Every structure is written in structure tokens, then in C-alpha cells.
Amino acid sequence: MTRQNDLLAAAGTTALGAYRPPSLVLERGQGRHVYDLDGTAYLDLSGGVAVTSIGHGHPTLLNAISRQATRLMHASNLFTTEPAVRLAAELRRRTAFPRSFFVNSGTEANETLIKLARRHHFERGDFLRTTIVSSRTGYHGRTLGSLSLTGQARYRIGMEPMAGCVRHVPYNDLDALRAVVGADTAAVVLETIQAEAGIVEAADGYLAGVRRICDEAGALLFLDEVQTGYGRTGRFLSHEWSGAVPDACSVAKGIAGGFPMGAVLAAERLAGGLPPGSHASTFGGNPLACAAALAVLEVFDHEKLVENAESAGRMLRERLDHLVSDAGTPAAVAARGRGLLQGLELADGVDPDAVVAELRARNVLITVVGGRVLRFSPALTITEAELTEGMTTVEKVLGDPPGKPGPR
Ligand SMILES: Cc1ncc(COP(=O)(O)O)c(C=O)c1O
Structure with missing residues (x-):
């Protein structure tokens, strides 16, 4: 562990310190597993916080990145490239959105x-x-702009004043929204599931009501x-x-x-909302990123990953529901979410950080959101066997949870 300790110590003296000091150095990943410097494997139920959609080391992605890297990594936004044009066309084909901007x-x-x-309304004289x-x-x-949208005070401490002109309303409350949306409103911006808040889902009919x-x-x-x-x-x-189209x-x-x-x-109808010169991103839409994104979509189709997210998500929900049912454990009080974005709320008195540490000691990685909700967001490629293995470990840890409350 000396190399790990040396690296962690060096990180402590070189990082600005905006992140909690890390306690693990990762060296490589394969599929749904990541490996530390000793070669110990961890099943990553967080999926690198919902990022490693096709797992680590997928050959289709590796080949696409290395092929594009040898051809052209950067073009600037003075030009376009085939990967950027093809990606925009793919997204247009798969969604209700014919226009895109890459960042x-x-x-x-x-x-x-x-x-x-703002600019869309400005262009229309409003x-x-x-x-x-x-x-x-x-x-x-x-x-700063996105932080202004982010309503939670804890993210804003010491950062104010914000970018301004953002009004915050309670989620899932149409009356509160109706009371503030009016002639000065450029847009309403919401999540369909508030993940960081603790996997809070939009109530039935909420998004359709927001649309109206x-x-x-x-x-x-x-x-x-x-x-x-x-x-x-x-x-x-x-x-x-939801049926509501933004x-x-x-x-x-x-x-x-x-x-x-x-x-x-x-x-x-938003094409032209940001006229030439009104917005830009030096690296946005670079051919390397676009080639990687095209490879991800190819893997989505080939391995039916959207479908897998739904079916693996059903299996995950069964295990989570069992944990909160009468036959389950008093350590878990609620399961929420959809597909491969689900949360398990821990009972008062169960220490979420200690649960995460105990899972890690048993080679399973997971994250906590909303203070006391375990977030399950593994790669969409996760197999039934891996999910079973991960959930069995979660069940064992929650069967005798660290910081356990008294009997319910
Ligand atoms: C809903 C949502 N919006 C925005 C962000 C910010 O994304 P990034 O960290 O890539 O800037 C996140 C990150 O977790 C998120 O969950």
C-alpha cells in the first residue's frame, strides 16, 4: 500500500482541496469493475457516478477513440467534421430534437x-x-449560471451573489410553479428525477402539468x-x-x-435561438468526443443497453423493495427511481458513510445522495450475475448495518 499512500499524500498537498480527500487510488477498469494499485477488483455500482454507460475498456469505444486520435483530435468551431455531423444526425433520429449543440x-x-x-426570447423582441x-x-x-439554477443552499455557501434572475419553487408542486411563471419567464428548468436530492421522482402528471x-x-x-x-x-x-416533451x-x-x-x-423552433457569435465552446464537439459518442450509440444498439437498463432496473427494484419490506431489514426505509438510477433510503441512525466504507471493504463501490440515500447507477452493461453479486453484498451489510438504530 506504500505507493497508494504516497500518491494520496501527494494529492493532499497538491490538490486545491475542493473534493473530500480521496482514500483510494484507481489504476484501471474493465467492464463493471475498477482496480486499485494492488490489483484488487471493485464492482462499481455507481458507474463512476452514472458516467461509464458501456463499462470500462469496451473495444468498440477504444477502437473509435484511437482511430479518431490518429486522424484528427481537434478542428475548432470554425470547421465541422464527419463525426460531429454524424452524431447530430444520430441524435436527431433517436429523439424529438432535431438540433444539437455539443459541449x-x-x-x-x-x-x-x-x-x-434568454437569447431566444430576445431574438423575438421579447x-x-x-x-x-x-x-x-x-x-x-x-x-455560476448552473449553480444559480441549483436551488440547494449548501452548494451556494460563500459563492453569492448568484448569476441572478432565477426563482426557485418546491418540486412536484404545480400550484407553486403556476404562481411564479409569467410574462417575465424565459424558461422553466427541471430534472425528471432529482438524483442528487436523493432520487426524487417527478410525480405522475407533474411534467405534463409543467408543460401546460x-x-x-x-x-x-x-x-x-x-x-x-x-x-x-x-x-x-x-x-x-412522462409523455411531456420539453x-x-x-x-x-x-x-x-x-x-x-x-x-x-x-x-x-429553437434553431437560431443562439445566432452566430452569441455562444461558443473551444473544445465542444471536437471530433474525438464525437467519435467516442458515436461508438457509445453503436454499443447501445448492438447490446440493447436501453432495454437492459429497463430489465436490470426491474431486477434491482425487486431486491431494493425486498430490503424495505417487512421481511427485509430495518436499515432501509424506501426505494425510489427507475431503471439503473435508483435509490435506497437508509433508516435514521444508520450511518451512510459507514455503509459505503463497509461495502468498499467488501469490494463494492457505491455513492450516497441526499444525505442518506444509497444511489445505484451502474454501467448499463451490468449483467444479472453482477447485479446479484452486488445486491447480495448490500443485503449482507444492511443486515448488520454500521451505526445501526435500535429495533423499529
Ligand atoms: C442533473 C445534473 N445536472 C448537471 C450536472 C453537472 O454535470 P457536470 O458535473 O458534468 O458538470 C450533474 C452532475 O452530477 C447532474 O446530475
Whole structure:
């Protein structure tokens, strides 16, 4: 462990310190497993926080990246490339969105949405529509614009003033939304499942109601699908479950299989919403990222990964429901989410950090959201055997949880 300790110590003296000090150094990954410096394997039930959609080391992705890297890695946005054009066409074919803009992350995609909302109305002469409405409990990223959308106070401490003109309402409350959306609203921006808040799902009919309120007020509806999109919930985009179609959405995380990339997908009526010169991204849509994203879509089709997210998600839910049922363990009180984005809320008195540490000691990696919810967001390629293995370990740990409460 000396090499690991040396690296962790060096990280402690060189990093700015914005992240909690890491306690594990990862060296490589294969499929759904990652390996530390000693070669110890961990089953990653977090999927690198919902990013490694096709697992690690997939040959289709590796070949696409190395082939493109030998040809052209960067073109600048003065030119276009075949991978960028082909990716936009693929996304147009798979979604309700014929237009796209490529960026490098989820937060950058959401920044683009904010600018698109304001500039779209400006271009139509509606200069007063500058306010954005989002949720008090939402999460949209950490750059200043997306942080302004992010309602949770704990992410904003010491960062104020925000970018301004964002109003926050309680999630799943149509009356509260109706009360603030009006002639000054450029757009409403929401998640379909508030993942970072603890896997909180939109209630039945909520998104359709939001769509109606936006239409009545002349406001745009944008959905942040950074965590929920790209197959994760068992549909290519998670709002497909609701029937409500937004005017645009943001995607990122797994879209290039771990290569940094994000995108805004938009309706035809938003074409021209950001006229030439109004927005840009030096690396956004670079041919390497686009080639990686095309390879991910090829693997999605070939291995039927959206379908796998739905069926593996059903199996995951059965195991989670069992944990919270009477026959289960008092350590778990609720299961939520869809497909391969699900959460297990731990009982008061169970220490979530200790559960994560105990799972890691048993070679399973997982993350906590919303304070006390275990988030299951593995690669969409996860097999039944791997899910069984992971859930058996979770069940064992929660059967005798660290920081266990008294009898219920
Ligand atoms: C819903 C949502 N939006 C935006 C972001 C920010 O994405 P990124 O970290 O790629 O900037 C995240 C990241 O977790 C997210 O879950």
C-alpha cells in the first residue's frame, strides 16, 4: 500500500482541496469493475457516478477513440467534421430534437440552456423574458449560471451573489410553479428525477402539468437529463416516460462513455435561438468526443443497453423493495427511481458513510445522495450475475448495518 499512500499524500498537498480527500487510488477498469494499485477488483455500482454507460475498456469505444486520435483530435468551431455531423444526425433520429449543440460537461450544457432561453426570447423582441424558474431541491452543476439554477443552499455557501434572475419553487408542486411563471419567464428548468436530492421522482402528471403551465405563459420548458438521460432509466431520454416533451434538454455524463462531453438537444423552433457569435465552446464537439459518442450509440444498439437498463432496473427494484419490506431489514426505509438510477433510503441512525466504507471493504463501490440515500447507477452493461453479486453484498451489510438504530 506504500505507493497508494504516497500518491494520496501527494494529492493532499497538491490538490486545491475542493473534493473530500480521496482514500483510494484507481489504476484501471474493465467492464463493471475498477482496480486499485494492488490489483484488487471493485464492482462499481455507481458507474463512476452514472458516467461509464458501456463499462470500462469496451473495444468498440477504444477502437473509435484511437482511430479518431490518429486522424484528427481537434478542428475548432470554425470547421465541422464527419463525426460531429454524424452524431447530430444520430441524435436527431433517436429523439424529438432535431438540433444539437455539443459541449464538454453537464454544467456547460446547462449554461447553454440558460443563454438559449434568454437569447431566444430576445431574438423575438421579447426583452422582458429573462427570469428562469427551477426547483429548490434541484441540482444542475457548479459553474455560476448552473449553480444559480441549483436551488440547494449548501452548494451556494460563500459563492453569492448568484448569476441572478432565477426563482426557485418546491418540486412536484404545480400550484407553486403556476404562481411564479409569467410574462417575465424565459424558461422553466427541471430534472425528471432529482438524483442528487436523493432520487426524487417527478410525480405522475407533474411534467405534463409543467408543460401546460409553460405553454400558457409562453415560457420554454427545458429538462436537465444530464443524469437521467442516455438510456439510464430504460428510455433513451427519461422524459419519454412522462409523455411531456420539453423544448430542449441537456445531456452529458455517459454520452461518450467516460470521455468528457455534454450536449444540448433542442426543438426545431429553437434553431437560431443562439445566432452566430452569441455562444461558443473551444473544445465542444471536437471530433474525438464525437467519435467516442458515436461508438457509445453503436454499443447501445448492438447490446440493447436501453432495454437492459429497463430489465436490470426491474431486477434491482425487486431486491431494493425486498430490503424495505417487512421481511427485509430495518436499515432501509424506501426505494425510489427507475431503471439503473435508483435509490435506497437508509433508516435514521444508520450511518451512510459507514455503509459505503463497509461495502468498499467488501469490494463494492457505491455513492450516497441526499444525505442518506444509497444511489445505484451502474454501467448499463451490468449483467444479472453482477447485479446479484452486488445486491447480495448490500443485503449482507444492511443486515448488520454500521451505526445501526435500535429495533423499529
Ligand atoms: C442533473 C445534473 N445536472 C448537471 C450536472 C453537472 O454535470 P457536470 O458535473 O458534468 O458538470 C450533474 C452532475 O452530477 C447532474 O446530475
